[in-house]
Amino acid sequence: MLTTAPRGTMDILPAQAAKFQHVENVFRTLCRQANFQEIRTPMFEHSELFNRAVGEQTDIVQKEMYTFLDRSERSLTLRAEGTAPVARAFIEHGIYAQAQPTKYYYIAQIFRYEKPQQGRLRQHQQCGVEFFGTRHPYADVEVISLAYRFYRQLGLRQFDLLLNTIGCPECRPAYRQALTEFLGSRLQHLCPDCQSRFERNPMRVLDCKQEACQAFLQDAPTPVDYVCPSCAEHYQQVKEGLTALGIEFKENPRLVRGLDYYTNTAFEFYSYHIGAQGAIGGGGRYDGLVESCGGPATPGVGFGIGTERLIMALEAEGVTFPAPPAVDVFIAALGSQAEARALTLLGELRKADLIAEFDLMGRGLKAQMKQASRLGAKRVVVLGDNELERGVAIVRNMSSGEQTEVSLGELANYLR
RNA sequence: GUGGGUGUAGCUCAGUUGGCUAGAGCACCAGAUUGUGGCUCUGGGGGUCGUGGGUUCGAGUCCCAUCAUCCACCCCA
Numbered sequence: 001m002l003t004t005a006p007r008g009t010m011d012i013l014p015a016q017a018a019k020f021q022h023v024e025n026v027f028r029t030l031c032r033q034a035n036f037q038e039i040r041t042p043m044f045e046h047s048e049l050f051n052r053a054v055g056e057q058t059d060i061v062q063k064e065m066y067t068f069l070d071r072s073e074r075s076l077t078l079r080a081e082g083t084a085p086v087a088r089a090f091i092e093h094g095i096y097a098q099a100q101p102t103k104y105y106y107i108a109q110i111f112r113y114e115k116p117q118q119g120r121l122r123q124h125q126q127c128g129v130e131f132f133g134t135r136h137p138y139a140d141v142e143v144i145s146l147a148y149r150f151y152r153q154l155g156l157r158q159f160d161l162l163l164n165t166i167g168c169p170e171c172r173p174a175y176r177q178a179l180t181e182f183l184g185s186r187l188q189h190l191c192p193d194c195q196s197r198f199e200r201n202p203m204r205v206l207d208c209k210q211e212a213c214q215a216f217l218q219d220a221p222t223p224v225d226y227v228c229p230s231c232a233e234h235y236q237q238v239k240e241g242l243t244a245l246g247i248e249f250k251e252n253p254r255l256v257r258g259l260d261y262y263t264n265t266a267f268e269f270y271s272y273h274i275g276a277q278g279a280i281g282g283g284g285r286y287d288g289l290v291e292s293c294g295g296p297a298t299p300g301v302g303f304g305i306g307t308e309r310l311i312m313a314l315e316a317e318g319v320t321f322p323a324p325p326a327v328d329v330f331i332a333a334l335g336s337q338a339e340a341r342a343l344t345l346l347g348e349l350r351k352a353d354l355i356a357e358f359d360l361m362g363r364g365l366k367a368q369m370k371q372a373s374r375l376g377a378k379r380v381v382v383l384g385d386n387e388l389e390r391g392v393a394i395v396r397n398m399s400s401g402e403q404t405e406v407s408l409g410e411l412a413n414y415l416r
Numbered sequence: 417g418u419g420g421g422u423g424u425a426g427c428u429c430a431g432u433u434g435g436c437u438a439g440a441g442c443a444c445c446a447g448a449u450u451g452u453g454g455c456u457c458u459g460g461g462g463g464u465c466g467u468g469g470g471u472u473c474g475a476g477u478c479c480c481a482u483c484a485u486c487c488a489c490c491c492c493a
Contacts, residue, residue, distance in 0.1 A: 004484070004485090007484080007485090058491095059490080059491050059492080060491085060492080063417080063491090064491080064492085082493095110493075112491095112492080112493095114491080114492080115417080115418095115489095115490090116485085116486085117486075117487060117488070117489095118486075118487065118488090119492095119493080120491090120492075120493085121493095124493065125493090126493060128493095193489090193490065204491090257492095258491065258492060259492095268493095269493095275487080275488090276487085276488065276489085277491095277492070277493075279492065279493055280493070281493065282492080282493070304493060305493070306492090306493030307493085308493080309493055310493085332451095332452080334451065364451085365451045365452055366451080366452065366453075367445085367446090367453095368452085368453090369452045369453040369454095370452095370453050370454085371453085372452095372453065373453035373454060374453085374454095377453090380452080380453080382451080382452070384451060386451085394452090396452070396453090398453070398454090401452095401453090403452085
């Protein structure tokens with residue numbers, strides 16, 4: 001217990017951390033190009049924020065949040081989701097009063113009390129964006145195309161973009177009515193899960209994975225059939241915008257998102273190579289969110305992309321990550337005098353922007369060479385009493401085996 | 417929350433119908449000419465066999481419980 005990470009969490013060791021860094025670097029670069037600014041919100045929020053924003057009846061709020069009381073009996077919740085905290089900050093800092101739109105990106109840890117399995121953790125990371133202040137369908141296109149470019153830029157090829165519209169508060173009641181009537185009449189034929197979904201959130205019945213249910217749902221009404229003219233127009237323009245950018249998508253009228261705040265556009269990116277949890281990113285429009293959190297009515301659209309799942313998908317497709325830089329110079333010092341000189345030498349080399357390392361394990365020369373080799377050192381500086389007396393050092397090229405003598409004063413220059 | 421699989425060295429695993437001081441490969445340390453890595457050879461260190469009970473003359477092997485982990489359902493990234 002003491003020596004294992006908590007369930008559903010994992011240590012990201014250097015080899016893996018390098019992959020995260022690469023993914024994050026690409027993400028930051030693309031965000032910068034598209035003029036999204038970084039925002040960092042707290043790792044925990046008042047529980048009420050998630051309850052309200054995500055929806056009391058959602059699975060996240062019902063059973064997946066890390067909620068606790070602090071020492072002042074305030075109910076706090078570890079960030080269960082990326083959008084709500086950004087919306088909260090948007091309101092708290094009066095950003096709605098500035099010129100719109102505002103575009104944010106974040107790289108943040110998300111916490112959910114789930115039962116772990118492949119691609120599903122209790123702490124995971126998301127790269128996400130939130131785009132506030134405009135209902136323009138091209139904002140949706142900007143957001144979706146950013147995610148799309150992110151995947152492509154990293155080298156991901158085999159993934160689908162699923163697209164749907166789920167209407168707005170104007171047109172949803174009519175749809176809800178039709179769906180409820182449809183489902184109500186054949187409730188006894190649906191699986192127990194669907195029966196409970198019917199009570200809590202009828203739209204979620206649509207994407208039940210049970211074949212028997214899907215058979216009964218063949219003729220079920222879908223949101224697209226009921227959207228109002230303006231929602232239909234919005235959806236149409238999103239599709240045209242994506243097409244204009246050469247982004248392929250698959251319309252899926254059954255795609256429904258599990259968070260209450262979504263309106264209109266809903267999308268999901270899916271990889272089929274990483275097990276059952278194939279959703280590598282998802283998002284949509286949330287025009288009612290800011291208002292429901294206590295701010296002025298403000299439209300928004302965004303996505304969240306799971307970094308761990310993304311890396312899994314990349315690896316499944318055999319995408320290689322850039323190798324982390326190897327050690328440039330290893331100083332092999334012999335004896336305490338040389339060791340002392342090596343210490344100051346290291347500083348000089350590092351100042352010259354070289355990755356420099358030496359031995360602190362009291363190894364002999366042979367073992368130091370081995371260590372240097374293990375670290376992938378390109379060159380080794382051998383420094384013993386002989387060299388020290390003459391103010392020089394031997395520089396060995398580890399790939400060719402060639403050795404030359406260089407004066408200590410020239411060393412940094414020579415190695416650079 | 418439900419179901420199934422798996423827990424032996426740092427890692428990947430072997431361990432015969434229960435039977436000697438629990439093994440291999442990799443990794444680590446040392447040596448093979450005095451101050452030179454990779455390859456090879458030799459030697460060495462390292463294991464509460466997940467944990468706790470039980471059965472037995474005897475348990476890594478069988479039984480129970482528990483914990484952890486993996487996979488799937490639910491749901492999501």
